[in-house]
Amino acid sequence: MTYDLSGAAWRKSTYSGGEGGECIEVADGFEGVMPVRDSKDPQGPVLVFPAAAWAAFVAGLKANRFPV
Numbered sequence: 001m002t003y004d005l006s007g008a009a010w011r012k013s014t015y016s017g018g019e020g021g022e023c024i025e026v027a028d029g030f031e032g033v034m035p036v037r038d039s040k041d042p043q044g045p046v047l048v049f050p051a052a053a054w055a056a057f058v059a060g061l062k063a064n065r066f067p068v
Contacts, residue, residue: 005035005046012039 008027023039034054037046049057060066 001048003030003033003035003048008035010037010039010042 005027009029010025010027013024013026025037025039025042027035027037030048032051033048034051035046035048036054038044
């Protein structure tokens with residue numbers, strides 16, 4: 001499935017550091033899905049996740065289920 005992301009309003013993750021390293025951006029407002037891209041390559045590929053899967057991933061991050 002393809003999505004028209006030309007008008008997407010991208011925002012940087014609050015978990016991204018201010019040094020410009022490992023940053024992602026997400027675009028809200030797409031029903032049922034969450035588009036995600038690398039902020040260092042805004043013209044590059046976009047991954048589109050089901051909204052429920054993205055919410056579960058973010059909840060896992062907040063609960064520290066993915067320690068580094």
